[in-house]
Amino acid sequence: MPTYEYRCPQCKFKFEVKLKFSDDNLPVFCTHCGVKAERLFSPVPIIFKGPGFYITDNRKGSPEPSNGKAKKGNKEE
Numbered sequence: 001m002p003t004y005e006y007r008c009p010q011c012k013f014k015f016e017v018k019l020k021f022s023d024d025n026l027p028v029f030c031t032h033c034g035v036k037a038e039r040l041f042s043p044v045p046i047i048f049k050g051p052g053f054y055i056t057d058n059r060k061g062s063p064e065p066s067n068g069k070a071k072k073g074n075k076e077e
Helices: none
Strands: 003-007 014-018 038-040
Touching: none
Parallel strands: none
Antiparallel strands: 003 014, 003 038
């Protein structure tokens, strides 16, 4: 279940509530004063996992020579 962060507009108390996706539109009330709370939105962190996301990932092994010759698999004329 996703966790949502709420803040009370009256007492400024911040709290988290776990809701189902089907319960997303239900009103949430402050646990201290009982006033309807506002949902807070914050950026979601992005985590890149696996190879290929960093500049150092593609530099493994020995570099290929760049002397102008054709690469392996191509015919030289």
